[in-house]
Amino acid sequence: MTVKTAPNRSQWLRLLGIALLIGTLVTTLEILTRERIVASQTSAALDYLRQVTGPDDQGAAITFENWPIPNRQLGLLGLSEGDEMHIALRAGQPIAAIVPSISNAGYGGAIQLLVGIDFTGRIIAVRVISHRETVGLGDKIEIAKSDWIEAFSKRSLSDPAAKYWAVKADGGIYDQFTGATITPRAVVNQVAATLQFFADERAALAARGTSQANPEARE
Amino acid sequence: MNPPNDNYSACHGLWREHPVLVQLLGLSPLLAVTTTLANALGLGLVTLIVLLGSSVSCSLLRRQLNGALHLPMLLLIIAAWVTCAELLVRAYAYPLAQALGIFVPLIASNCVILNRAQTIATRHPIGTAALDATVIGSGFLALLLIVGAIRELFGRGSLFADMHLIFGDIARDWLWQPFDGDYTLLILSMPAGAFLLLGFLIALKNFLDSWLLPSSESPPEKPIAGSKRVRTTGKIN
């Protein structure tokens, strides 16, 4: 085998040739599939948004907009700069905020949540977007595995009172799982933090919604 | 130039030189994604396609793929196929891409693929390379399916969960849950359980070998040129 000799110029050129050929092919495919991948991602994200905004019962179509999250709140939500929240609007009026929120207190690492909150500050629904909790123990936070996560529906920062916003093991009202307290604790605390965020920002969000819906109303 | 190896016989890849059961290659995807049959099927199919693509291209380019730089060239080709596969899975089966996560891009690090490119594809004409890739890929897929089925059935008490990720909405009601309620056997859901299970499967294969092929009749071992593997469960060279 020629393996032991040092590479000569023609071998480097061949490597370069193959790299160029492959680079071209992969780039072409990337361009061809880009649109479809973005479409798939958006439709998957929309599926989640619909799940956390609830059924569209009042006829008028719900649209979604991305609004910025103030930098001072990023820490509370476990997000990084540039992350946005989604606002559901009906006839131009904001009706719900869908806030991404990440807990780093999971057993297996980050737990990514999407929390849907209506403008009275009540939770519509919470969904787990991704997590690395143990299969069979911590994964009951997924709606596909258990309806545990539905316990948050209709809850708000005052219902239950702050000291009961915890798993039962910590004196709160939310169930933990048998043999797995870390995962539900992380989720409950993160949902509470997300409600706190919304309470802080609600007025600003509502004001932005009003000025956006009828810009002339301010005159 | 490496001379073609005339001792080559494709069907050995299914049993006597099975990439996982005998050569112990490609263990990490096997242990990590086989928690359900659906995941196993998804990853097995993508791996099969990548293996086929990279073997065929390596065979086509085999006159260029030698010398001191042949390894980076092979890796480039394999990585290109993996990237293409990932783009296509994300474009046309986005939920499957989400379920398999990092393990689609990690196919690039599956040694089975590099091993076949090095030992077979760059030394044989395209027909042989394609046949070899198909056989090896199917053997890998079959083992993933066996491990996935056992882990899903006895680990989570279900079978055919999540099949809609691959077959679309019609597969949503294929789910079969033979045990009642909350049956789970945690160890099988975890990589450690998969590792134990694999050990039992290898033992079973060795048992079948000794039973089916009494040692006096066992065929002469055929060396695989260029193989430097030391960690094997049988005699492959």
Ligand SMILES: Cc1cc2nc3c(=O)[nH]c(=O)nc-3n(C[C@H](O)[C@H](O)[C@H](O)COP(=O)(O)O)c2cc1C
């Ligand atoms: C292999 C292994 C995986 C575990 N995975 C989780 C998990 O995903 N989520 C969790 O809350 N606890 C998990 N646990 C259990 C935690 O270590 C901890 O014991 C438990 O959360 C405490 O709950 P308890 O107060 O009800 O005993 C796991 C334990 C082991 C040994």
